[in-house]
Amino acid sequence: MTFIEVNNASKKFRINQRASGIPGMIANLFAPKYEYRQAVKDISFSIEEGEMTGFIGPNGAGKSTTIKMLSGILCPDSGEIKVGGFSPYKDRKKYVGNIGVVFGQKSQLQWDLPVLDSFELLKAIYRIPEKMYRDNLERFTEMLDMSGFLQQPVRQLSLGQRMRADIVAALLHSPKIVFFDEPTIGVDVAGKETIRQFIRELNEKDNITMIFTTHDMQDIEKVCDRLIIIDEGTKVYDGELMGIRERFGTTRQLDVEFVQECSVEPIEKVEILELDQRKKRFIFENRDVKIDELMNELLAKYSIRDINISEPEIERLIRRIYQGEVS
Numbered sequence: 122m123t124f125i126e127v128n129n130a131s132k133k134f135r136i137n138q139r140a141s142g143i144p145g146m147i148a149n150l151f152a153p154k155y156e157y158r159q160a161v162k163d164i165s166f167s168i169e170e171g172e173m174t175g176f177i178g179p180n181g182a183g184k185s186t187t188i189k190m191l192s193g194i195l196c197p198d199s200g201e202i203k204v205g206g207f208s209p210y211k212d213r214k215k216y217v218g219n220i221g222v223v224f225g226q227k228s229q230l231q232w233d234l235p236v237l238d239s240f241e242l243l244k245a246i247y248r249i250p251e252k253m254y255r256d257n258l259e260r261f262t263e264m265l266d267m268s269g270f271l272q273q274p275v276r277q278l279s280l281g282q283r284m285r286a287d288i289v290a291a292l293l294h295s296p297k298i299v300f301f302d303e304p305t306i307g308v309d310v311a312g313k314e315t316i317r318q319f320i321r322e323l324n325e326k327d328n329i330t331m332i333f334t335t336h337d338m339q340d341i342e343k344v345c346d347r348l349i350i351i352d353e354g355t356k357v358y359d360g361e362l363m364g365i366r367e368r369f370g371t372t373r374q375l376d377v378e379f380v381q382e383c384s385v386e387p388i389e390k391v392e393i394l395e396l397d398q399r400k401k402r403f404i405f406e407n408r409d410v411k412i413d414e415l416m417n418e419l420l421a422k423y424s425i426r427d428i429n430i431s432e433p434e435i436e437r438l439i440r441r442i443y444q445g446e447v448s
């Protein structure tokens with residue numbers, strides 16, 4: 122069942138181009154100059170119930186703007202957004218009870234209050250039933266290993282602890298959809314891993330539909346099945362994480378260890394490197410050579426001890442997609 126449907130959504134921001142100094146201030150008062158920045162351009166996608174989608178793109182690509190439109194904070198200038206039957210912006214009063222949002226850059230917790238008090242406050246705001254609140258609090262704080270700092274004021278927490286607290290805060294009312302906007306930004310490696318595992322587990326066990334934005338490719342590789350890449354407000358890729366290698370992965374290599382020293386006949390469109398006496402590397406373009414055919418050919422002709430295929434590194438690929446080298 123399609124749960125999130127975005128059709129040609131666009132959003133631009135008006136930026137005041139004020140000249141500097143007092144003359145600028147006065148000019149701005151009488152004839153303000155504006156410039157428009159197109160943050161999101163004609164984006165369309167649809168997401169099924171229970172899906173876990175990663176949204177990746179460089180800084181300023183339009184990820185947060187998209188999340189804000191999806192969560193009803195911003196209204197698209199044009200196009201249509203439907204989430205679980207709601208128009209997020211128009212129906213936002215009814216809608217907010219169904220969603221959870223985590224902004225890595227901005228906490229929804231009370232800075233001076235202990236974490237637990239912030240949670241109690243949210244319980245009152247969202248009118249969360251006692252049992253739901255207790256169950257969720259116990260389960261999530263345990264999964265995220267938070268017992269040690271629930272009584273501490275938020276301002277004393279490390280970034281990773283604060284992020285975990287923010288994640289729980291977004292989930293206390295058992296939302297069916299959760300948007301995570303850079304939930305691992307600035308968090309140390311171990312903390313990132315905890316957050317990733319938690320998100321993954323929650324998606325699998327509770328069938329919550331999730332969108333996860335990041336500019337960290339490792340987040341995506343570890344958490345998401347599906348990937349949407351955006352750059353300069355436009356969608357440049359939408360598909361499976363695996364598909365990206367097929368579509369964009371150009372160069373591949375096969376490292377082969379032979380049982381004994383041997384010479385290999387040249388193969389068309391394959392570059393062969395000598396790694397040592399018994400090891401050779403075969404480098405080729407995806408579109409020229411079918412990897413299984415090459416492997417079969419080698420296995421038929423030579424005695425082979427071991428074969429290793431190395432995939433092109435996703436991060437490098439995405440960088441190339443950003444830079445428009447492949448499309």
Ligand SMILES: Nc1ncnc2c1ncn2[C@@H]1O[C@H](COP(=O)(O)OP(=O)(O)O)[C@@H](O)[C@H]1O
Pocket residue numbers: 134135136158159160178179180181182183184185186187
């Ligand atoms: N409130 C705003 N006012 C003006 N420009 C904005 C505002 N929010 C975002 N932008 C601009 O829109 C573009 C996309 O921003 P954003 O969605 O935050 O990107 P990302 O989250 O991918 O880093 C950027 O160029 C940013 O400067």
Ligand SMILES: [Mg+2]
Pocket residue numbers: 184185186302303
């Ligand atoms: Mg952002």
